[in-house]
Amino acid sequence: MTMKPTTRGFLFLAFVLAVLPLALPNGYYYDLAIRMAINASIAVGLNLLIGYTGQISLGHAGFFGIGAYASAILTSRYGLPSGLALIIGAVATAVLAFAVARPILKLKGHYLAMATLGLGIILSMVIINETELTGGPDGMPVDAFSLFGMQIVGEQAWYVVVALILLLVTRAALNLIDAPAGRALQAIHGAEIAARVAGVDTTSFKVRVFVLSAVVASVMGSITAHYVGFLTPGVAGFFHSIELVTMVVLGGMASVFGSILGAVVLTLLPQLLSAFEGWETVVFGLILMLTMIFLPRGILPTLRLKFAGRAA
Amino acid sequence: MLSELLQFLFSGLTVGAMYALAAVGFSLIYSASGVINFAQGEFIMLGGMSAALLVQAGVPLPMAIALAVLVAAAAGLIVEKLAIEPAGNSEVVTLVIITIGASLTLRGLAEVFLGKGNHALPAFSGEDPLVIFGATLMPQSLWVMGVTIVVVLALALFFGRTALGKAVLATSCNKLAAQLVGINTRFILLLAFGLSAALGAVGGILVAPMTYTSYDVGIMMGLKGFVAATLGGLGSGVGAIVGGLLLGIVEAMTAGYISSAYKDAMPFVLILLILFFLPQGLFGKKTTDRV
């Protein structure tokens, strides 16, 4: 029985996540793995938007921020249970994303980018200025995540949680792409007008994907808040949004596993670059440029083409 | 009351003229290539920083300004040649990431070689403010606004009257057609980057006496320039100027009459509203896509 390549990839991912702990010697490496998994989940969600529907979002960190601060404020200031706070954050994000999706998605190209950028910055500014609620620029602490009386504390417990979430998100994304909805998505990216002519309700799809990717970001924001235990407004900022987009583009747009790879690379890079005292920014910029020049489709798709070419 | 309103207006126009010059650079490159150049802010920074450091080293001001503009223009040419050209016909998102990489590289190099401190340029015509109906205006502001007007006129002449200018417009309309009529589109793109970088540098130099300059001024200036360019309609020179001035005035009025805390958010609220009703920005051309 031959497996579909995506199923093979999914099983490979599950295998890697399962055996990775054997190679992690201490809490620091677990921490890295957890951050990679969190970023990967967000990247997969964002990729559905950027890679498959061709819509760009320069304000996704804003949604991350909503989830993060909702969890932080509702649990630490109002004593709500963590699970409930997370859900409230996700619902709030969904509502906001739905409300702005239709007007924003009518825009094209750079105007769309501008609108998402604006949204992200407005969210970021609200978080910075509402000091009473959010602790302002110096941030606020977040209680640990508790579920049914048990607290999730420590790197190993969190690793299991985020690894499971990543598998869930990846499975959902792969299913979406293979299903008729997914083909509709790809049609939209390819030639939207043709898709509309063929009867695909492009706007409805775009809205749904926008909301979905926003909710994923929000949930991961909540998770990050509880895991790190401390939040600052930077998590909703412009730079974080750019980082997320870079993960998707670097790893390979329209490639679920590419996004995961992009997240891994971009999370790892600052750690490796710390050896380049003072030159981190320059080296990072050069790596970005060189990668996009020589691997314009992103790392995974370009490599896939190369190997496919050889096999053929 | 009037003097307060006037003061806010002057503040808005001064800052707005800065944004306008930044926006023109964005629009120019977008016109010629469809690329949003996130490194535009760094060209502005290079202009101001180079001029400031040259003056500190003893070079007379006019010479320092000329050299600084050349340095920035050179940086623009290098970025186009080494980063944009090799990318060929990649997708727009790819090109955007490349320009982000270029911006990081330029900023990082400035951080390492030019230091992390703040620097000032001497004001061109002194520091005594002019008083107009109870509101004050710095002479440097007049320089900024005056040069912006000259730049706008010069660009209008360039695009409307010279063959080279028309070639740039042709390239932006349809690259293939332009090539077919014999226009060297590679050179046009190089020119666009060099010119945008030079314009950005001029902006950075003009405002440095008032706002100081450091290795990271590019981030904010670049962002605001992008916002102003989009507000006015990408690809439109007039739009860039109007967008910049509007952005500056909205910020100043928000700070003055509503809340200084949200003055940075208000322009974006405005932009979202404008874009919802005018999807091409204020002056953008209505585009038709070939299917």
Add this chain to the structure above:
Amino acid sequence: MNKRTFIQFTLAAAACAALGTAAAADPIRIGAVLSVTGPAAYLGDPELKTLQMYVETLNKSGGVLGRPLELVHYDDGSESGKANGFAKRLIENDKVDLIIGGTTSGATMAIAPLVERAQVPFISLAGAVVIVEPTKKWMFKTPHTDRMAAERVFDDMKKAGLTKIALLSENSGFGQSGRKEAQAVAAKYGITLVADETYGPKDTDMTAQLTKIKGVPGVQAVFVFGLGQGPAVVTKNFAQLGIKLPLYQSHGVASDEYIRLAGAAAEGVRLPSPALPVAAKLPATDPQKKVVSDYAKLFAERWKAEPSTFGGYAYDGLMLAADAMGRAGSTDKAKVRDALEATTNFVATSGAFNMSASDHMGLSLSAFRMLEIRNGDWTLLN
């Protein structure tokens, strides 16, 4: 065994023991997480330079407890999330003995839960009061708190009979912390805050905010809380608008760069500051004179740059750590922590530190000097 062999054996054993100790002089690892790049680079860069310089200096004179110091440092890029990650790396992977850092209060508070859980002594270089109030077992800090800055300024204003003050703060962590503290202690000095405006760290023009402030009836003075070029722009705008009120700044601009940038407009500006900018003007009897003068001279020589009060905080942190380790007689984390808490009258660039179980900051209000800018230079007020 006869007597001679016994003596030879003893001598040989002693020699081995001595050589053994020298060979086993493994380094004391000092970890540092600083914001060397990003918006807080203005503070983090001199902090790193100071740590590097003085680790070298200490090692040249034999190190601490006969062991060399090794500095393991990371740059958090002014992002607290990264600070948290790098602190984890220092504790779990690099196994450092002590951490100095957290350039910003945000970074410090992001590191706090880690050092408390791992029980590693941590000396913060940030200013917020919340770092040491309530006192956390493993966290110490060297800079004056933002509350002390506000108190010092309000005290001076009270002496001058100024009661209606306008506040203009930067919307960064530093500025907002200062704003919060100013609001908290104003009443104690009989001060009412009649205006509360903010500006962004990279803003280029504050005339709008200042015009609003100018228009407030009865305003008597303006207090600006910010860092870097923002306060210099404010100062220039102040002069442009012809505002004749007294202008007070925070310790964020206690540097020659501020005077250079603001130029003639800075005349008459007052601010609280550690002794560093006025090292040359301190009387010979001042207990801090030698320490700050030496630091200023060494920093300028080595890095060809102006000494910075933020670098001074790092000096204080490192020297406190070295002193505590010496008194503890070991690098055992609990012992070093206890020794830090017992620090008495340790003179450094920010002042004389006197720590206790209830005070992990150690500086008194008088360690903050009041300065005024006259003729383009610093003047020490009494």
